[in-house]
Amino acid sequence: MGPTKETKGNMATNTTGAGNPSSARAKVRSDAPGEPLWHAIPPDEALALLGCTQAGLDSADARRRLDTHGRNVIAKGRRETPLELFWRQLNNPLIFVLLGAGVLAVAMGKLLDGMVVLGVVFLNAVIGFVQEFRAGKAIEALAAMVPENTTVIRDGQRATINAAELVPGDLVALASGDKVPADLRITAVRNLQVNEASLTGESVPVEKALQPLSPETVLADRRNMCYGGTLVTYGTATAVVVGTGADTELGRISALLKESAELETPLTRSIGKVAKALTGGIVLVAAVLVGVALLRGYQLADAILASITLAVAAIPEGLPAIFTIALAIGVQRMAARRAIIRKLPAVETLGSTTVICSDKTGTLTRNEMTVQALATPSGSFEVTGVGYEPRGELRQNGETTPVGAEVRALLEAGVLCNDAALVSEDGSYKLTGDPTEGALLVAGEKLGVPIKSTRSGNPRVDSIPFESERQFMATLNRDGAGISTLYLKGAPEVVLARCELSGQARETVLAKVERFASGGMRVLAFACKKFPTAPVVLDEKEHPEGMVFLGLQAMIDPPRPEAVAAIRRCHEAGITVKMITGDHKLTAQAIGRELGISTGQPAITGARLSETSDEDLADVARDNNIFARVAPEHKLRLVRALQARGNVVAMTGDGVNDAPALKQSDIGVAMGITGTAVSKEAADIVLTDDNFASIAAAVEEGRRVYDNLIKSLAFVLPTNLGEAFIILVAVAAFPLMANGAPLMPIEPVQILWINLVATVALALPLAFEAMEPKIMSRPPRRLDEPVLGPFVVARTVIVSLLMTVGALALFWYEWTVAQAAGGDPEAALKEAQTMTVTTVVLFQIFYLLNCRSLKDSVLKIGLFSNNTVYLGIGALLLLQLGFVYLPFMNMLFGSAPLPIEAWLKAALAGAVILPVISLEKWWRARAAAT
Numbered sequence: 001m002g003p004t005k006e007t008k009g010n011m012a013t014n015t016t017g018a019g020n021p022s023s024a025r026a027k028v029r030s031d032a033p034g035e036p037l038w039h040a041i042p043p044d045e046a047l048a049l050l051g052c053t054q055a056g057l058d059s060a061d062a063r064r065r066l067d068t069h070g071r072n073v074i075a076k077g078r079r080e081t082p083l084e085l086f087w088r089q090l091n092n093p094l095i096f097v098l099l100g101a102g103v104l105a106v107a108m109g110k111l112l113d114g115m116v117v118l119g120v121v122f123l124n125a126v127i128g129f130v131q132e133f134r135a136g137k138a139i140e141a142l143a144a145m146v147p148e149n150t151t152v153i154r155d156g157q158r159a160t161i162n163a164a165e166l167v168p169g170d171l172v173a174l175a176s177g178d179k180v181p182a183d184l185r186i187t188a189v190r191n192l193q194v195n196e197a198s199l200t201g202e203s204v205p206v207e208k209a210l211q212p213l214s215p216e217t218v219l220a221d222r223r224n225m226c227y228g229g230t231l232v233t234y235g236t237a238t239a240v241v242v243g244t245g246a247d248t249e250l251g252r253i254s255a256l257l258k259e260s261a262e263l264e265t266p267l268t269r270s271i272g273k274v275a276k277a278l279t280g281g282i283v284l285v286a287a288v289l290v291g292v293a294l295l296r297g298y299q300l301a302d303a304i305l306a307s308i309t310l311a312v313a314a315i316p317e318g319l320p321a322i323f324t325i326a327l328a329i330g331v332q333r334m335a336a337r338r339a340i341i342r343k344l345p346a347v348e349t350l351g352s353t354t355v356i357c358s359d360k361t362g363t364l365t366r367n368e369m370t371v372q373a374l375a376t377p378s379g380s381f382e383v384t385g386v387g388y389e390p391r392g393e394l395r396q397n398g399e400t401t402p403v404g405a406e407v408r409a410l411l412e413a414g415v416l417c418n419d420a421a422l423v424s425e426d427g428s429y430k431l432t433g434d435p436t437e438g439a440l441l442v443a444g445e446k447l448g449v450p451i452k453s454t455r456s457g458n459p460r461v462d463s464i465p466f467e468s469e470r471q472f473m474a475t476l477n478r479d480g481a482g483i484s485t486l487y488l489k490g491a492p493e494v495v496l497a498r499c500e501l502s503g504q505a506r507e508t509v510l511a512k513v514e515r516f517a518s519g520g521m522r523v524l525a526f527a528c529k530k531f532p533t534a535p536v537v538l539d540e541k542e543h544p545e546g547m548v549f550l551g552l553q554a555m556i557d558p559p560r561p562e563a564v565a566a567i568r569r570c571h572e573a574g575i576t577v578k579m580i581t582g583d584h585k586l587t588a589q590a591i592g593r594e595l596g597i598s599t600g601q602p603a604i605t606g607a608r609l610s611e612t613s614d615e616d617l618a619d620v621a622r623d624n625n626i627f628a629r630v631a632p633e634h635k636l637r638l639v640r641a642l643q644a645r646g647n648v649v650a651m652t653g654d655g656v657n658d659a660p661a662l663k664q665s666d667i668g669v670a671m672g673i674t675g676t677a678v679s680k681e682a683a684d685i686v687l688t689d690d691n692f693a694s695i696a697a698a699v700e701e702g703r704r705v706y707d708n709l710i711k712s713l714a715f716v717l718p719t720n721l722g723e724a725f726i727i728l729v730a731v732a733a734f735p736l737m738a739n740g741a742p743l744m745p746i747e748p749v750q751i752l753w754i755n756l757v758a759t760v761a762l763a764l765p766l767a768f769e770a771m772e773p774k775i776m777s778r779p780p781r782r783l784d785e786p787v788l789g790p791f792v793v794a795r796t797v798i799v800s801l802l803m804t805v806g807a808l809a810l811f812w813y814e815w816t817v818a819q820a821a822g823g824d825p826e827a828a829l830k831e832a833q834t835m836t837v838t839t840v841v842l843f844q845i846f847y848l849l850n851c852r853s854l855k856d857s858v859l860k861i862g863l864f865s866n867n868t869v870y871l872g873i874g875a876l877l878l879l880q881l882g883f884v885y886l887p888f889m890n891m892l893f894g895s896a897p898l899p900i901e902a903w904l905k906a907a908l909a910g911a912v913i914l915p916v917i918s919l920e921k922w923w924r925a926r927a928a929a930t
Contacts, residue, residue, distance in 0.1 A: 038242045039222040040215040043187040050169040050240055054187070056153035057169050065167035072166040072182055072244035074254050089125040096279070100311075150181040153238070170241040174232050183248045184226040184239035186210055191235035191467055193434075194226055197361065199249060199657050200582040204369065204435045205233045207466075218606055218629050219249070220582050229656055234434075253632050256660035270787035282314045285724070293731050293742070302742050306731050312748045313723035316716050318760040326712060326767035330705035338688045339698040340672065346684035348709065349667045350650065350702025353575055354780045355642050357635075357661070358652045360581035360588060362671060362690050364595055365557040369435040371414075371443035372521065372558065375512045376406040376551035377505070385446055386558040388422070388429040388438065392446030403447050410551040411449040413526040414440035416458055417475045417487035419465075422451060436522065439555040458485070462538045466490070476538055486538075488527040488547055495525035499549040509549070516554035520590025526550040556587065559594045566696035567596055574779030575699065580627045580635055582657065588628035597625045606630040609637065617641040635661035648780065652687075652695065653679050669695055704771045706781075707854075712763045714792050715851040718799035719759055719844060723751055725804040726836070737825065745811040745836045747894055753883060758841045761876040762848045765868040769852055770861070791854070795920070802916060803843045806909035811836045814902070830896040834884060835906065838898060841880050843910035845873050850917040855925065857918060 036049055047053060057065070090099075102118035150163045153171040163181040166172070172184055174192065186192070192208040200206075200220040209223045219227075226232075226239055228248045245251055286307035293303035330347040334340075341347055361367050368387035373380065374394075381401070385392025393400050394407065403411075420433030422441050429445075431438035441451050458477040461484065466473040472490025479485070488495055492513045496506055509525075516523045527547035567577050577597050581588050585603045592598040603626040612620055614637070621641040627634070635651070639661045642649045651658070651665035654675040659682040662668030670683035671690040680686050687694045726745050734743040788796075814835045818828030848869065853861045883889050885897050 037215045038185045039213045039225050042212050046185045052169040055156040056171045058155050062167055069167055071164045073164050166241055166244050168241050172239050174237045176232055176234050178232045180226045180228055180230045182228045182241045183243035185242050186224050186237050186239045188238040192237040193234040195231045195233050199227055219631055282311055286310050309748045310727045313727055313751045314720050316720050317755045322712050322763045329767045334698050334701050337697040338694040340686045343684045346667050347705050350699050351706040352648045352781050353650045354647045355576045356650045357578045357580050360579055363652050363692050364563045365559055369439040369555050370558050371439050371553050371555045373554040388442055390445050394447055411444045413487045413550050415444040415451055415454045416477050417489040464538050484531045486529045492525040495527050498545050499527050499547050520587035521554040521556045523554045525552055562693040566693040569696050573776040578625045585628040588626050592626040599625050603628040606634045609634045618644055632657040632660055639664045700776055703775050707772050708767050708769050711766045711851050714795055715763050716759055717796045721800035722803035749893055750837050761872050762844055765872040768868045769866050807836045807839045810839050834895040839906040839909050842906045846910045847913045
C-alpha cells in the first residue's frame with residue numbers, strides 16, 4: 001500500500017425528511033404499542049416522524065411543542081413533611097397506651113407521674129424523628145442528571161439553550177465532555193463514544209453508529225441512540241430528540257422508583273407483632289386489674305392508678321433508645337469496615353440477608369480492563385497480574401517463559417497504536433483514555449515494553465482514528481533508523497482480511513479468537529507493515545493490505561480476588577449470591593465461573609426475562625445465579641420475584657439503572673466511588689471501596705448486631721414482666737393501709753427510673769459484645785422467625801418470677817419491720833419502696849453478666865472481654881446511690897436513704913440469678929447435643 005495524504009472526510013449524515021409537526025408526540029417507550037421503535041428506523045424516517053429537518057426546528061414550533069410536551073425535567077417526588085415524620089414516631093400501639101396512661105394520671109391529679117410518662121413518650125419520638133429526618137432524595141438526584149445547558153440547532157443556527165427547554169424534534173449537537181440532555185436518535189456521527197455505565201452497566205464506552213438496528217435490540221446494544229444522563233467521552237454527533245422529561249429512560253426509572261416499596265426490616269416486622277400482642281395483653285390485664293382492685297375495696301381513682309402503674313411497668317420504654325443506640329454502634333463498626341449506613345434499620349437487616357444480588361463491574365470485578373492472554377503465530381500465552389498494576393509475567397503451558405521477539409512485537413504494536421495514557425501513582429497506574437487501550441499499555445509495562453521509551457523511540461507520524469464503520473485504528477511510526485512502520489489494531493476479522501495468511505493459518509487464528517471470546521474476553525488483532533522509504537501521511541479511505549499478522553491480545557475486567565473469598569464466605573453462611581449485570585452474556589458467564597457464582601447453566605438474558613411471566617420468574621430467579629443484558633425493570637422484577645419466595649434480598653449497584661431495584665430490595669447497597677448520586681440516595685448502605693468483600697464484612701457485622709439486640713431484648717423484657725408481676729401481686733394480695741390507700745411496692749415514677757435509667761445503662765454495653773463463635777457458619781434466620789422465640793419467652797418468665805419473689809419478699813420484710821417499730825407509715829413506705837427499686841436494680845446487674853452470651857457461661861467468653869459492661873455497672877451504681885441518698889432525688893422519685901445492710905440483702909437476692917441461669921444454659925446445651 002502507498003499511503004497518501006489523509007483526507008478528513010465528513011460525518012455520515014442524513015438530510016432528508018420532513019413531516020407534520022403534530023406527529024412529534026413519539027415517546028421513548030419503544031416497547032409500548034403504537035410508538036416508534038427509534039433504533040429500528042433510519043434517521044431520515046425519524047426526522048420525518050418528528051416533523052423536523054437537519055436545519056432544526058423554528059422557534060415558534062419549538063414553543064408550541066414545549067406547551068404540548070412540557071419541560072425536559074424529571075418531576076420530584078413528594079417528600080414527607082416533618083409533622084408526618086414526627087407522627088410516624090407516635091403511631092405505635094404501645095405509645096398509645098403510654099399516652100393514655102399519662103393523660104389519665106394528669107387528669108387524676110398525679111401531675112408528676114403523668115408528666116414524666118408523657119415526657120418519656122416525647123423523648124422517644126424526638127429520638128426517632130432525628131434518626132429518620134432524611135427523606136429520600138433519589139428522584140431529586142435523577143433530576144440533577146439533566147444538564148443545565150445544551151447546544152441545539154434552531155432556525156438553521158446553533159444556539160445554547162436551557163436543557164429544560166428541549167422538545168421532541170430538536171436537533172442537539174454533541175461533543176466530547178457533554179452530558180446527554182435527553183433521549184436522542186443519532187442523525188450524524190463521527191467517532192462518537194458514550195459512557196453509558198450509569199444506565200446499562202457497560203464497563204467501557206460505547207461506540208455509536210448511524211444504521212438502523214433490529215427491533216428486538218435491547219437498550220444496552222442500541223448503538224444509534226443516546227440516552228439522557230450519559231456522558232460523551234469522544235467524538236461528535238448530531239442527534240434528534242425523541243423523548244424528554246418523563247418520556248426518557250431517566251423518566252422511566254423515576255416512575256419505577258415511585259413504584260418501589262419502602263419495606264420494613266425483618267426485626268421491625270417482628271417487633272411490630274410483639275408490640276401489638278403486648279398492647280392487647282396490657283390493656284386486657286389493666287382492665288382486669290381495675291376490676292380486681294375494686295373488688296378488694298380500692299377507690300376508683302386508686303384502681304385506675306394501679307392499672308396505669310401496671311401499663312408503665314409492662315411497657316419497655318427504654319427499648320427504642322437501646323435499639324437506636326445499639327444500631328448506631330453497629331453503624332460505626334461498619335464504617336470502619338468501609339460500609340456507610342444511611343438508614344439505621346439496615347444494620348440489622350444485613351444479618352438476615354438470604355440473597356445478595358450484585359452488579360458486576362467494579363463490585364465483583366476491578367473495573368480495570370486487563371490483558372490476560374496473548375496469541376502469536378507461534379503459540380498462545382497467559383499474562384499474569386490483574387488490573388492497572390505494573391507486576392506480571394508471561395506464561396506458556398503453566399510455566400513462566402521469557403518474552404520473545406514475536407510477543408515483544410505484538411506488545412509494541414499495542415503500545416504504539418494507542419491513544420491512551422498511563423500515569424504512575426503509588427506503584428500503580430491511573431488511566432487517561434479508553435479502558436481497552438489502557439489494558440494494552442499496562443500489558444506492555446508488565447512484560448518489559450515500557451510506554452515512555454517505546455513511544456519516544458518510535459514517534460507517531462500520522463494516524464487513522466478508530467471508527468465503528470471501519471473497525472480498526474492505524475498509526476504510522478518512524479524509528480531512529482528512519483524506517484516507518486504502519487500498525488493496525490482492530491476487530492480480528494477486519495485485521496485478518498488485510499494480512500497475508502494461508503487459509504490454514506487464518507482458520508487457526510479464528511479458532512483462537514473464538515476460544516478467547518467464549519471465555520468472555522474482548523479480542524483485538526494486530527498487524528504491521530514496514531516501509532523502507534517513509535510515506536508522507538496515511539489515507540483513511542485506502543485500506544491497508546499485505547500486512548504481517550502480529551497476533552491477538554485478549555482482555556477482560558478481572559474478578560477481585562477478595563470478592564472470590566467473600567462469595568465463598570457468603571455461601572458458607574447460607575447466602576446465595578447472584579450477579580445481575582448489563583454486560584454481555586459471555587462475559588457475565590466467564591466472570592461468574594471464576595467467582596464461583598455459576599450453577600453451570602447459561603446466563604439468563606434480559607430478553608428472556610421480558611418473555612417470562614411473573615409466576616415463572618420466581619422459579620427462574622431461584623434457579624439461576626447469572627443474569628446479563630438486563631434493563632432497570634428486569635432488576636426490579638428479579639428483586640420482587642426473590643422477595644415473593646420469602647427471601648431477604650440485598651441489592652448492589654452503582655448506576656441510575658440500579659436505583660429502582662436498590663429501593664425495592666430489603667437492603668440497597670450503592671458504590672461510593674463509582675456510584676451515581678441517584679443510586680446512593682436510593683440505597684441503605686454506601687460502600688466506600690466499591691468492593692463486594694465489604695458487603696460480606698457488613699453481613700457479619702449485621703449478624704453481630706442482631707445477636708446483641710436479642711441479648712438486649714432478653715435482658716430488658718424480664719424486668720418489665722417482673723415489675724408487672726409485682727403490681728399484680730400487690731393489688732391481688734397486699735392489704736390496704738390504715739388510711740385506706742393501697743399498699744404499692746413501687747410507684748410509676750420509680751418504675752420509669754428502672755426502665756429508662758437502670759435498664760438502658762446496663763443494656764447498652766451488650767451492644768459492644770464480641771461476635772458469637774462461627775457467626776458466618778450458620779444459615780440466615782428465617783423470615784418468619786419470631787423475635788420472641790421459645791427460648792426468650794422461657795428465659796423471660798424464669799427471670800421475672802425470680803425478680804418478683806426477691807423484690808416482694810424484701811419489700812414486705814422492710815414494711816412489716818417498720819410497722820412493728822411504730823414509725824411514720826409514709827416514711828416506712830418510702831423506705832420499703834426504695835428497697836424494692838434497689839433489689840430490682842442489683843438483680844439486673846447480676847442478670848446482665850448472664851446475658852453477655854445467651855448460650856455460654858460468662859467464664860467461657862471471658863470476664864473482661866467486654867469492659868464496657870463494668871463501666872455500665874459502675875455508672876448505674878453511682879446513679880442508684882444518688883437515687884437513694886440525694887435529697888432532690890428523694891423528693892423527685894419518693895425514695896429514702898437505706899442502711900448498708902439493706903444493700904447487702906438486695907445484693908444477695910439478686911445474686912440468686914447467677915446459678916439459676918447457669919443451670920438453664922447447661923440444660924439447654926445438653927438438650928441441643930442430644
